[in-house]
Every structure is written in structure tokens, then in C-alpha cells.
Amino acid sequence: MSVPPKTGPTADVGHADRACGQGKETEPDRDTLERMAASRHSGAEGADAQVPTSPHDPPTDKLELGATLDGQSDEAVALAHTLASSGADASFRSAIQSSSFPVAHWDRYEFVRLLGRGGMGAVYQARDKRLGRMVALKFITSTNPQTTARFVQEARAQSRIDHPNVCKVYEVGEVAGQPYIAMQLLAGESLDQASRSLSRTEKVQLLRDVARAIHTAHELGIIHRDLKPSNIMVELGAGGTRIPVVMDFGLAREAGENKGLTESGAVLGTPAYMSPEQARGDVRHLDRRSDVYGLGATLYDLLTGRPPFEDETIVNVLLQVMDAPPRPMRSLDPTISESLELIVATCLHKEASQRYPSALALAEDLDRYLQSQRPVARKLSLSYRIRYFARRNRLVTGLSVALLVSLIGFVGYGVRSAVIQSRQQALARQRATLEIQLGQDIKEIEWLLRTAYALPLHDTALEQSLVMRRMTAIADKQHLLGEVSVAPVHRALGLGRLALHDVEAAIVELTKAQQAGDQSAELHYALGRARGALFQKRLEEARRSGEHTWVEKRRKELQTELLIPAVASLERSRGLDLQAPEYLQGLIALYRDQLDEAIALAALAKQKAPWLYEAEELAGDAHASRGLNAKSRGQTETARTSLQTAYSHYQAAIAMGRSAGHLYEKAAEMLLRQSEIDREQGKPIVAPLEQARSLADQAIMAAPQRPSGYIKKAYALFHLSCAYLATDQNPSALVQQLVQVGDRTLTLDPHDGYALDAVGAGLGCLGSYEQAHGRSPIPIWQDAMAKLRRAAEVMPHFPWAYNDYGGVFVNFLEEKAKTEALTESSVQAAEQWILKATELDPEYAYPLGNLAKLYGVLSTFHLVRGQDPKPSALRAIDYAQRALTKDPTLSWTHYYLGVNYLSLAEFAMQSGHFPGEWTQKALAVAEQGSALNALNPLYPLLGAVAHRYNAEYQLNERQDPRHFIEQSQHFVKSCHQLRPPFADCYLVEARLFLLLASSLPKQNRTTAPMLTQAWNQLEKGLAIDRLNSELFCLRAEVRRVRAPGQRLAIDEALSDVTQSLAISPHFAQALWLRGQLLLDKAEATPDAWRPSAAAHAVRAFATAADQSPMLAGRYAVEVARANRLAEGRR
Secondary structure (H helix, E strand, O other), X not given: OEOOOOOOOOOOOOHHHHOOOOOOOOOOOHHHHHHHHHHOOOOOOHHHOOOOOOOOOOOOHHHXXXXXXOOOOHHHHHHHHHHHHHOOOHHHHHHHHOOOOOOOOOOOEEEEEEEEEEOOEEEEEXXXXXXXXXXXXXXXXXXXXXXXXXXXXXXXXXXXXXXXXXXXXXXXXXXOOEEEEEEEOEOOEEHHHHHHHOOHHHHHHHHHHHHHHHHHHHHOOEEOOOOOHHHEEEEEOHHHOEEEEEOOOOOOEEOOOOOXXXXXXXXXOOHHHOOHHHHOOOHHHOOHHXXXXXXXXXXXXXHHOOOOOOOOOHHHHHHHHHHOOOOOHHHHOOOOOHHHHHXXXXXXXXXXXXXXXXXXXXXXXXXXXXXXXXXXXXXXXXXXXXXXXXXXXXXXXXXHHHHHHHHXXXXXXXXXXXXXXXXXXXXXXXXXXXXXXXXXXXXXXXXXXHHHHHOOOOOOHHHHHHHHHHHHHHHHHHHOOHHHHHHXXXXXXXXXXXXXXXXXXXXXXXXXXXXXXXXXXXHHHHHHHHHHHHHHHHHHHHHOOOOHHHHHHHHHHHHHHHHHHHHHHHHHXXXXXOOOHHHHHHHHHHHOOOHHHHHHHHHHHHHHOOOOHHHHXXXXXXXHHHHHHHHHOOOHHHHHHHHHHHHHHHHHHHHHOOOOHHHHHHHHHHHHHHHHHHHHOOOOOHHHHHHHXXXXXXXXXXXXXXXXXXXXXXXXXXXXXXXXXXXOOOOHHHHHHHHHHHHHHHXXXXXXXXXXXXXHHHHHHHHHHXXXXXXXXXXXXXXXXHHXXXXXXXXXXXXXXXXXXXXXXXXXXXXXXXXXXXXXXXXXHHHHHHHHHHHXXXXXXXXXXXXXXXXXXXXXXXXXXXXXXXHHHHHHHHHHHHHHHHOOOOHHHHHHHHHHHHHHHHHHHHOOOOOHHHHHHHHHHHHHHHHHOOXXXXXXXXXXXXXXXXXXHHHHOOOOOHHHHHHHHHHXXXXXXXXXXXXXXXXXXXXXXXXXXXXHHHHOOOOHHHHHHHXXXXXHHHHHOOOOHHHHHHHHHHHHHHXXXXXXXXXXXXXXXXXHHHHOOOOHHHHHHHHHHHHHHHHOOOHHHHHHXXXXXXXXXXXXHXXXXXXXXXXXHHHHHHHHHHOOOO
16 A cells, blocks of 8 residues: 655655555565665754755755745644644654554544654554545654644645545544644555556656646646656556556645745755756746646656756755756667657756646647657757857856857958858758658658548558658658758648648648748648638537527638638639649639539539549538528528538549548538438438438548547437437437447547537437336436536537537426426526527527426426416416527427417316317417428327317316317327327327217217227327326226226226326326225225225325315315215215
8 A cells, every 4th residue: 555645855754655555454565665764864853854865865854944934824824833832742753653553542533554654754544434434644743833834735735636646635634732634545656666567658648647637736726846756656547557646745835925835945845856946946936837847857767767867966966957958868768759858858948938838738748749749849949059058158158259259250251151151052952852852741641641532441540640650750850950941841741631631730730830931822722721621610510509690600700710811821822733723713712602603613623633522522512501501591492402412512522532531421411411401391311310320430430530420420320319209219229329429439539519419419319218108217318417418518618518408407307297396496407507508599499499398397297286387388388489489490399389388278177267268379389380390290189189178178068079079089090190109199089088988978878988998098008108197097087987886996996096196196186086086985885984984085185185276176075075974974
């Protein structure tokens, strides 16, 4: 076991507290402990402190006698002085020096064993009695207030950092007059020990993770100041992965503190790893870049096996740190790459301004190295090195300059001019040679990739890896000619990235070339194409994020950011000698939205260069732009035609570029957009979506490391899942694939909110299917909400993520409302998520539809409990109407509008009022919805329920209901035709047969056939959905009507009611029916036991009245009869 150590200028606990073991109960290796303790002197207190013999060790208290407590937090100073004034009693210090636990009978922690001990204190393994976890307890025995304050400061600083690669501080406290820190207990070994068995790549990976952890500390304003291999532990994680954990924030301070424990200028830290400003004691200039230096020094040690500076004395090491350059790493190990050496050298610059600006920047450059990409770090120019040397060596520089001036004066002006001219000519020749070499390199790269894309469909990873290797070689040429080579190299790298279709990276490289002075037509041609392609990509993402207004807002932003500069660059490249100049002209026309001209120029380009698949791609882009613009304006037929034409052009391009993955993605996108139009019009969409999925699979096959292909497949699977749900097919296999695709996308890009959104929405569909088939959707919806919440977190300006989360949240609340009360806070939480989508995109209609459903759920919740649903229903209706004003094609919003009209109709009927006002509105909505989507069975269902309410009202008013029953049956028939196994349809049909049976006695006809029909429909519904409380309740009613007064039928009906209430405990209709059935049972009971049986009915009616008092008037006669029987009266 190892524990969080505290080493530094005064090692509170010596190196012995780094003892490691493998088992929780294994004792540390004593020989190892003693050897470690002997190898590094622990700090003694006060004037007895000893200076360590090794410069790699931290200096002890002797070096910081002038330090003060100024600037420390009040609580740290107070605690330090309190503890110092009370002193560490002799018994406590004696316990620290022995192996026993210094606190006897402590109710907080239980001693397990001593882990390590040094001159300043000890570290123990202990068990937290309250939480049952093992911890490392660190005690200090110093009577020096300054040392104690630094101990408290360590806990304060480290406890603020919550990162998996930083040792956690659980608690800081005081016991028996002594401060302690309870910390995370780690299993592993220090990085300096672990490095012996690590490969170079593993060392870089670990240091990268440490840099990210230090960046987190920096963001909290905390600077470590003592980074070195022995302050980093390495644990083994799952699968044998190594996890670094940063320890010992004992020297950490708040960034911006100008005073503190080191205000006197004392040197704190470990000399061999500290920054020059730290070595000078320059406290005011210590910032995050000081830690960048420490990270670089640590990486230097890991890669070479020695720190950057070594000497026999600390003073000499400090002088080297301040003034001497470290020995080049490649002179110690020639196998170290130039890129890696450059990264470390950037960290170890003497001047902080020349280092990486942050630990995150270092981590990102290490990532580039690990991915065989060119690092951002670059060598210092000769002029800078001269200026730096001059500042550091003013006397020598002054003499040298004087000598140089005299020599120049002696040689004369003519000689000087000749030398300058000769040098300029040499540089020009060298640059020309470099340009030719780079041009040849890029031609070979472009030829290789074009050949790869033209081959039959295959994984192009091999060709791309060859290109990346060639580009690494190009990046290494950047420093051949100093500043002269910067622009050509960056231009070459940009062209290579563009050939790889990595447009973001291409723009970065080409912009650097431009900033370095390259204004060539070749550069502008590449930069224009890259910016134009990125504009198209970002606009597609906008269409995936919100509705028309949102897209237009983003379009304007992207035009300013990308499109206008793209066109400007393309205009500046018009004079290029191209195989098909019309292609360039066509791009300019496309980006100026001159689509007819772009299409014509694409055709001309294809005639001149039939092999140029980009010409077909250009034509496809123009038709796609036209189709998507028409779609946003509601011109569906124009949109469909243009999208189909674009698809055919992309297919023609694919025929020439069979392994160009991005072409398959574009073709898939056309099918996805076309399916959106077809879905809104109620047309079949499964076939085009299957085709889109196939194209996405081909894109992935061609470029398996490109996230965008997986995104296309994810959305194809999501829309397929929705299509399956609409036709009552099980989408679970599709959603399972969707989750796998999403996981793969997030592996490639952990911040891809689109993948998270698609997976979350797909899980939402699966939950709806499970709900419709009588299975609990709650776990699935919880998983969906977690994915969608994460999507909103990684992309906080993504309207669809908020809307989709809110939509699933509403479904979740609807399901929970069956068994639990809807709380105001939960409704408000769902509303806030959905409103965030409207805040980001005010014209986004879908969120308003979801708000209509939310308040519809609330109105149904009140209605089922016999409460007034009107306030919630009217609010739902308002949201639905506002949504349809923005987008009249939202067919599902029409449905929720109709549902809320029916809630008001049912409540009117229960209150004894004619429901016709609301049923007429529901029927109008059903008609409008069917016109939009004739294949949706929910609209005939609305009509069936509306006419049933009218029929029921007629029957209650002793009027003939048959006309309305026939109208309702007509809608039920349509519903069955569209979706044969539909539980809600069977429920409505069973109610109609029961209504018919109730009306037949007036016609002197038998009711048995009607009741049998009702029974059969209910059995069909329950075969589909066993979680539908209304089906069980209605079956109880049918049993009661079929065999009135029969004890067996009553008991069976009561069993059905019990099932109904188990699903929906507050279902008012079932609660009142239970009272009726218990009353029936009492009336069938012999006289002697009838009062007792009737008492059960009285209690049941009381419960029903308590839950839904508004219905009490309808059952007043039965309640009165139950009371009389309970009192022994007839």
C-alpha cells in the first residue's frame, strides 16, 4: 500500500512514507523502507535541520527560516498558532516515533498499521469507522506554526481538486491537540519506481494524464510547485491499465497570492525539478507555467533516466537551473524522437513566456505526439536566443558588440552588402529547393489518396497512415531554414490535411502559412475549399440541432466566419492552371447561392475532367442546398425532387470514388432528409432509412476512424426505431445497434453530443414500445435521460438535446403518474428543460408540442383522480396551438391537442354537462391529423373516443345513443385497419359494446351477445397490455353486468379491480367500482352477516370520496344504501 506523501523543501514525512505493497494486510518491506529513508533526509525542525546531500532531494527547514505566515487563510493561521502554542505533547510525539497508533480508543478511525515515518511525522493505514473505508492518516508533530500552517494549507488546496488523477483528501481535523489529514489510500508505486517497467509510449501517456490533472488544479487557482516522479503514484486499473495519481500539494499555493509561506524568497521545492523562477525565489512570478516546467522536468527524467540537471551540491544545481541549458535528450538516448525532445524543451525554457501557456496545452501536444501528429511546440529562432543570451550576459555581450562594430566598420559597406546579397541568394535557392520537395511530397500524397479512393470499397486506414507518416516527415522540415521554411511547410501540411478531408486541421495549417507570409494562389485555393467544406459541415450540424430559424441564425454566423472568407480566397485563386477551371468557378457560385450556375459549371467541369468525382459532388451539393432550402420553406415536393437529384449525383461520384467515405455520408444524408418529409406525410420510410444505414456502413468501412460516418448510422437507426414504433414493430434490436454505434462514436470523439442525442432518443422510442406492450419503460427512459443530459452538457447550445430530454422526461412522468402523485417540482423541472430549447431557438415548434403533452399528462392525472383537469388541459391546448402556428405539419401535436379536448369532454360528462363543445373540437383535430398522416391510427382513435363520450351522455340522459355508437364503431374499424393489435382500440370497442348492452333492455332484446363481444375485446387488449388499469377496471364492470348478484362473479370482478388499482392506485373509476362491488356482495350476504359486509363497502366508498370527491354525487344513492345496510336497516 502507498499513501499520499508530503515531500518538498521540508519533508514532513520522509521517503519512507512511499512504501508500497500489493495486499491490504501486507506489511511494507522494511529493507525497502530503511533504504528509502536513508536515501533522503527528512526535515528536522528549527535550527537542527540538515541540508540534504543530494540535489534531487528537497531542502529542509534550514532554507526557509525567514518564511512568514502572512497571506495565509485565517483558519490556517489560527489553527497553526493554536497547535504550536499548545505544542505536541511528549506522549503523542513518542507514539509517532514508535510503530503504535498515536490515538488510543478513537471513535473515528481504527488503526491498521504504520505505513511510513519521518522526521516531521508519520502516516498510518486506518479504517474509517463511520464510512467503512480504508484511508491514509497523516500526522505532524512539529511545534513550528509555519510548518503546521503549510500542513493545513496542503489539505485545503488538495481537497478542492476533484479529479481521478489527483489523490483525494477526505478530511482535515484535529485530535489530541494534533492536526491530521485523512486521504485516499492508494495501491501502487511511485512513478520513478514504475517507470522501469514502462514503455516510452506509456510514460508519455501517463505524463499526459498528469498534465490534464494539473490543469484542473490550475483552473481552481492552485499551483503545485513540486512536481517530480516521486510525487506521482501509479495504480493498476481495470484491464491492467496504469493510472497516475498526483500527490503532495504541500507546496501548493493559490495563484495570485503575492504573500505566503515563501514570501521571504526562500527556495521551496526540489531543485532538480524546479523552474528557474522558483530557483530564484521569485514568488511573485510563479504561475501555472512553473508547473509546466515541473512536468517537463519529470518527463525528461522518465525518458532519459535522470533529471535535467545533476550536481553534487544543491547550490550548483540551482545555478544550473537558472542559467544552464539541460543536456539534449537525444544525446542521452538517440532513439528519442525530435518531436518529443522539442516538447520537453518547450517545457524547460528558462523564460516562462516561451513555455506552453498551460498544462492543457502540453497535454494536447503530447496527444499529438501519441497520434503521430506534428506538435505545436517549435524551436526558438536564432534572433531570440541571441537576445536572451544578451540579457543574461550583459558584459560579454557588450564587449562582443563593440568588437563586431569595429570589424564591420573596417570591412566596409561594400563587403557587407555582398555578404548580405550572397546569403539572400543562398536562402532563396534553399527555399526553392524546399518548395520543390514539398510540392512533390504533396503531389504524391494527393495521388496516393486519389488512387485509394478510386479503388473498390475498402478500409483506407493503411493509405492514411502512410500519408500521416509522410506528413510527419514534412513537419520535421519546418526548422531546416528557420523562418523561411515555416510558410511552405504549413501550406504542405494543410494540403495534406485537406486531401484527408480533415478540413478543420487543414484550415489551421493553411492559416499559419498565410500568417507566415504565403499569399499564393495555391494556398488560397486550398483555404477556400477547406473553409467552404467546413461551412457545409457546420450548417449540416445546425440542421441537426434546431428548426428553420435556428438554422438561419447559424447560417448567418457561419457566412461571416467561414463562407465570405472562403469565397474571397477562391476569388484570389482564379488564375490557377487547373484541369477544370469550371470546378473552381462552380464552387464560387455554390457558396454565393447561385445554384443553377453552380450546376451548369459542374457539368462543364465533368466534361473536361470525366474522372473528377468532385464535379459530381459539386452538382450534388447544389441540388442538396436547393432541396434543403425548399424543405425549410415547406415546399415538400420541390424538396423531395431536389434531394433525390442530389442523391443521384452523389451516387455518380461514388462510382468514381468508391472508397471516399465522405461521399457515402452525403448520400446517406439525402435519404435521411427525404425520410423526414415522407414521415410527416405518412409515407413509408423504412426502405430509404435501411438504404441510409447501408450507406453509413460503407462510409465506416472506408474510414473507420472518422466519427461522422457513425453519426449518420446513428441517426438512420434512430429514425428506423421511430418507424418501427409507429407500426408497432419491436425496435429493440435496432436500439441495441444504435447504442453500440454511439459508444464507438464517443470513443472517437467523447464530446460528440449528436451521438448522445441519437442514442438517447432511440432509447426513448424503445421505452415507448415497452410501455405499449405492458412492460415497464422506466429503466430504459432513465438510461435515455442520462444520455440526453450528457448531450446537453457537452453541447450546451444544442436545442434538440434539451427538447429530447424534456420529451423523454414527460413520458417518464406520465408512467410514474400511474402509481405516484405528480409533484409540482417534477413538472417544473421537465418544463424548464423544454423551455431551454425554445430559449435557444424561439421558432422551434417541437418543444411547444412537448409542453402540450406535459400539461396533457397533468390534466389526465387530475381527471383519473376525479379532479378538475381544466386548468392544465387549457394550458396544454394553448401550447399545442402555438406549436401548430409555427409548424402546422406536426401531426403528433394535433393528436395531443385532441387528447386535451377529450379530457375536457370527459370531465364535462362526469359533471353532468353535455360534452359536445369539446368532442366537436376533438373530431376536427382528428380530421386535420388524418389529412396530414393518413397512416396514423391515433386520429381515428380520437374520433372513436369523441363519439363514445357523446353516446354515453345520451344514454345517461335516457336518449338513444345508437347513432353515436355507430359513428364511434366506424372510427374503431379504421383504427384496427391501420394498426391491428392496438390495446386502446380494443378498450374503446369494449366500452361501445357495453354501452349497447346497457341500451338494449329498452329495446326488449337480450344483452348477452353484446357483453360477450365486450369481453372478447377486453381479452384481446389484455393479451397486448397487462399494465393498462382501464382494461382491468372495464373487465370488472362487464363481469358485474353479466352475472349481477352472483358471488363468484363479484369476487372475480373485485380481483380485476384490485389488479387495476395495483397499476394505478388513485384511479377514481376503479375506487368507486370497488365500493359498488362490495355493496353487491353485502346485498348477496345472509342477513346475519350483511351489516359487517356492508361496512366494507362503506369504507371503500369513503376512500373513493376522499380520493375523488367531485364524483361523490354520482354515487350518492349507492353510498346511502351501504350506510343503511351497515346499520342493519334495509
